[in-house]
Amino acid sequence: MKLIISASECDTSTLKIAEALRFVFQKFEDQLSGNYDGVIEHLWIDLELSEMSFKAFGKPPKPFRFQKRVSGAGHMGLSAIPDSYNVGHYSVRPDFEILKKNTIEQSVSYIIGLIYQSTEMLLDKQKRLSGFNAVDFRDKFLSVAISLGFNIGDE
Template sequence: MKVRFHANVCDQTTSHVAKALHLPFKELGRLLQGDYGGLMEHLWIDLELLESRIKADAKSLHSFRFQKRVSGYSRMGLPAISDSYNVGHYSVKPDFHKITTLQNDALICYVVNLIYESTTVLLEKQKKLGGFNATLFRENFVQASRSLGYEVTSNVL
């Protein structure tokens, strides 16, 4: 399974957050690639960085969904990318006051812990995902985070 974390939709208030998370997200995704059983081939987790969008549209925060095929078709004239199959996808809402006031190391640690806490949704969905081993994924998440220097605790800062 390929794992991707995204924090790419931001505004001036949160652009520093997206920049600070780019490399840690890339490395964490790389470390979490592997076989967890089940049907899911891709897991995409988005960190919502537009507070105004969430306030204006309650539907902008996506709960977990599983799609058999996500089209790589581009509507904006950009080159198409390959379709992705069996994608699990959801978004996470941070405390906007925290992410705009924390320094980089504390910010990254906060977000990593927030995302770890959010992975409990995978425990709830693992049977529907054909036996996906969410426990192993969460254990690997903790190990990968620690290897990058980010301690995962049982509760978010």
């Protein structure tokens, strides 16, 4: 399974956080992409970092959705190819008031914690994803976070 985490939408107040997250997300993607069984071939997690967009549209973050055989064309940096991937995707939205109070480093740590917490819902989806090992994925996520110096956990 290939993991892709992105902050594809940000605004001027969160641009520096998005820039700081690029390197961190790449580390997670490199270390967490691998075999977790089941039918999911890609997991896309989109971080919503635009408070203006949230206020303008007032919609909740996108819930988990599993789609069979999508191409990824034009999405999260994937090239246009014939439909061939089983993709799970959803979005995470931080509390913008917390981001305003935190330093960039604190915000990055907070966001990594939010993303980790969001993966808990994958536990309920394991059967639907034909045995995707969400426990192993979450354990590895936590291990990578700790190795990168983030103090997160099941809070």
